[in-house]
Amino acid sequence: MKKTALLLALAVLSIFIIVACSNGETKKEEVLDEDESIEAVADKANDIKDEENPVSQTSLPIPQSFKESVDYGYTGEWAMKEFSNEVKSALDQLPSITMEATEEEIDAYERDIFSLFKENLSMPNVPIDQWQAMKFADPTVTDEESQLKKNYNVAILLDASGSMGALENGKTRMELAKEAINQFVDSLPEKAKVSLTVYGHKGTGDEADKEVSCSTVEEVYSLSAYDSKEFTNALGKFNPAGWTPMTKAVEQAMVNLESHDGSENTNIIYLVSDGIETCGGNPVQAMEKLSDSNLSPVVQIIGYQVNNDGLTQLKEMARAANGQFINVQNQEDLKAEFKRTTEMAEVWSEWHRNSNDAINNLNKTVQKQLNDWHQKEQEKMNRERKNLQLAINYLNEENKIDTDVFLRLDENYRAYYLQVDKEARNLYLELDQLNRESFLDNWEEISEIFLKNVSE
Template sequence: MKRARLIFLLLLTALLLIGCQEKEELKAVSKNETKGWIEPGKTISISEEVELPKTTAKEYIEAEKGELYTKFIESKEFSEDKEAIEKANADAVDAYFAQISKKKTKNWDEKKWAESITFALRASYKDVAEEMENYEVVYEKLRLPDGRLLEDISMDEITKEEDKSVNVVLVIDSSGSMKAKIGGESKMALAKKSIESLAKELPESVNVSLIAFGHQGSGSDADKAKSCSAVESMYPLKAYEGAAFGAALNKFEAVGWTPLASAITMANEQLGAVSGENTENFIYVVSDGIETCDGDPVAAAKKAVADNNNVKINIIGFDVDSEADKQLKAVAEAGGGEYSSVKTKQQLAEIKDVWKEAVNINTWRWWAVHRFADNVWTTLDHNNAVGKINSKYFTIYKNEDKRIRAAVDRLRDEGLIDSKGQNGITQIIRDRDDKIQTYMSDINSTKRDEIKTKSDELSEKLDVIKKQVGL
């Protein structure tokens, strides 16, 4: 829980930083950096003749790119070379003045000048707005083993009570070869730890048993009969009890031969005694070698399936040779289950987690429990992605703002307009800017609200699942 709180705090901090960064960028863009330019929201004096356009925000957003923007700016818009983009802006403004020098502008009013400047120098916000609007908030990492997304699963399905019972028989090879060490620990010790961890993490409703085979006698020919008959239930099929299960694991060590077929037969007999229409059964075997007691484990696995106990036999081949690998794989296939070959302690732990998922009545429930962090980090990823789109908008707006400011200032400096005219042009252009800013801010907020809503819904589902599986 401490780790979950830490992740949450990290996410909250990151989101606050994203929001502050965007506000600072907009503030910097809006700052009065050029003489005579009026800041957003400021009241300015304009002539009575100036009438603000009826153009809507959507119309401004979808307007085509200016001719001079396309020629000078577009290819360099997102360049990291600041000098290049500054030069492009300046070249575009110079080109604009070259154009108007050939036109009769003496009687142009503020509206005509504003239209002329924006028509030539404006960027288009259509693409970036559509990118924001069409950004898909999908939590791919929370895709269930059956291919569905957790976000598409209804709460009714999550809270639905299941009436199936689940039984798990854990079968551990206790032949002498399990004494061999991997990473400083014996294969037997590692197998016991993995089995105990699996049993401990199963839902309380699951019944579990433990069978050891080959745990008596020795590996000598003289002890073969004794060892091959050593197939014993160390923990009866019932709910997991930590102390009793741990004590059962301590009752045997790796000493003898490998009566795998007999062990599968005993496991099947245990399950047969409790099987029914609403029962789901699993046999899990950890072994490091082939059958050495003249049994036929493939035939034993086939019989378990034929007995119609709704059983699946899954096997881990623990550091096995090619012959054992081939046989154990055949046993798993005959038992309708999965075979996994592992060589390390880490691989054994990973397979254990896969087994645990498969045991649960609703596989996705256990899967989802381990996706709390995925929800947090995917939420952060989505917010970052939306932030990048928003930054793209800021870049476009900032560059456009600079060149349009420069053009308006130059009109006054060259005597083409007076201060009154500059105020009127500024107000018209600022009206356009405000509408664009409001539109982009609204779709940004809408998308972030969508991310938060979906993340909150997923958190609620994960919390319910967490309670149901007892974690």
């Protein structure tokens, strides 16, 4: 009877843990009309999460390596937050457990507590794959003029579905994304070309409008040099509205760029979205086709405050495209991601003026971005470790767990932290040493290590 009661309590705990998860945008928001405020649209967008069905995460084991932690596929409800009275109140609702419980019950409890505070870790977010795409040959060859491709194209696919109307600091996600994108393309080299394609911007979130919303993808700025006035006008042509035809957007991008063969063009493709495909398509399969195309694209997928279902699908899409997935939480994160590409684009631009200066700047760019990555991951791992420690301390003080359970959880969480911290540091030091010792001599090895870690 006692075992049954505890298992039932753990089931309730699982529901509590994944309250922030969702199975996708099952209910969409209506398009903004003339009498409807931005705040009203934002309220509708934020209400989506409350109306979706949670999916239990208790089957997820505690990662045994940094790579497994990156691939965990779930961000905890209390991730990216400091331990607070609000967290304590939530922990007060958890069931009690002692070492008299079964191994299965203690293991489930341990996993559930861990998942509450799990941070979203990432592999080195250094765009070495962009450098690979820019090259004709090894940079040590003598024919400098033919080493980098002469054309540099950036295609942006922007989710304009209804959920992009959610508010962040008084502005909608869409407004903030537009500002970041405009700043990004304005900072690209003069000879770079850009395009902007939007999807989900037609119709409403109603079932009656699904067909028109799911069938419309529009290139509002065709691939060309950046023109401030025309690009700003293009950004003003749409607002967050309907469903999410992500698959169709990827397919359309491949058509729009088909004449820009990867043998002569560096093709950078950004997809920015805050959710999952809701029009019945298969975006992972679409990304596989894009990756196998003649474009030889460098794919960067940005999740903008995505829930855990979105996190899973977008990561799968990035993996299928041999690209990168970046999960951003605010506009500053979004701008920081775009800045990495801007820095690499500057290397491309400078190469055609002075290849030696370009190589030196590439070395400095990789070093800076590698340092930034390690610092950010260290902050997330330390916060995760601190919050887990404070949580089990509190649970022990409140007699929610006895001393033996506390010691077990403490030992396992500590072992996890030490392992992922060591592996992240070793990866950083390995790339850092190769980069510092002899950049060109070690370039192929640097690239191999990086690409192996982001694509596995």
